[in-house]
Amino acid sequence: RSAFDHFMRRREEYESVAPTPEPVACLVERVLIDPNPKMRYTVGMFGQRIIAPLKRVLPQRAFEWFLRRMIGL
Numbered sequence: 001r002s003a004f005d006h007f008m009r010r011r012e013e014y015e016s017v018a019p020t021p022e023p024v025a026c027l028v029e030r031v032l033i034d035p036n037p038k039m040r041y042t043v044g045m046f047g048q049r050i051i052a053p054l055k056r057v058l059p060q061r062a063f064e065w066f067l068r069r070m071i072g073l
Contacts, residue, residue, distance in 0.1 A: 003073055010071045019045065 024043050031037045042049040047070060055063055 006073060007071055017045075 027041055027043045031041065040052070042052055051067075054066060058066065
């Protein structure tokens with residue numbers, strides 16, 4: 001219960017400083033215009049964008065440890 005409550009507080013903090021939808025809209029426009037778009041794109045704050053590459057390169061336990069550290073558990 002305490003871990004969940006902590007996570008919810010952190011989520012609210014992140015949401016209060018989250019970017020607006022405009023960066024996503026700009027990226028979608030860029031992808032639609034690009035004659036050779038990439039398969040995947042990331043958009044958002046650095047802490048959000050780093051998750052995808054880390055999940056691909058880190059072992060599962062290390063990735064979960066990193067996520068826990070990010071949310072302060």
